[in-house]
Structure formats: structure tokens, C-alpha cells
């Protein structure tokens with residue numbers, strides 16, 4: 206026979222069990238997404254290296270020139286941090302600021318032309 210206190214305990218236990226199962230599922234999803242991202246990064250690194258060898262072979266560019274250019278591009282946002290942060294853009298229709306890589310205005314839905322590397 207259960208007392209009210211025991212029902213409360215059982216309910217809490219079920220809720221914590223459901224929460225734990227949800228957390229485990231979220232952790233599995235995160236781990237899977239991390240593996241997928243790592244795989245994409247590996248493929249991109251391979252493609253970049255292959256492209257770099259083509260550039261070297263066809264132009265004679267050196268690793269030093271590449272490193273200098275990487276620094277130049279890195280400094281476009283004023284911070285040498287190994288990343289390029291793109292500034293927010295203005296929607297051409299409503300003029301609000303939108304994320305730099307968004308293909309559409311998040312406020313009015315206007316399509317915004319994507320310009321690579323801007």
C-alpha cells in the first residue's frame with residue numbers, strides 16, 4: 206500500500222528517469238553531430254590542401270605567402286584570432302540588421318543575396 210508521500214516519490218522518480226532518458230538522448234545526438242561535423246571538417250581540410258597544391262603547382266606560390274594571406278584575411282575583422290567574423294548586414298527591404306550568412310531576412314523574409322567571403 207502506497208502513502209501519498211510514496212506516490213510523490215514515485216512520481217519524482219519517474220520524472221527524473223524521463224529527464225535522464227531525455228538527457229541521454231540529447232547527449233547521443235550531440236555526439237553524433239560532433240562526429241558528422243568532424244567528418245565534414247576533415248573533408249574540407251583535404252579539399253583545401255588539394256587546392257593549395259594546385260595553386261602552388263600552377264602559380265609557384267609559397268607556404269609563406271599563404272600564411273601571410275591567412276593573417277591578412279584573419280585581420281579583416283580587426284582581431285587576429287584565427288576566425289573571420291562577418292558583420293551583420295542590412296536587409297535591403299526593411300533595413301534591419303540580419304545575420305551575415307542568413308539567406309533571408311529574419312524579420313520580413315526578403316531574400317538576401319549571399320556574397321561569399323563578405
Ligand SMILES: [Zn+2]
Nearest residue numbers: 296299310313
Ligand atoms: Zn527585412
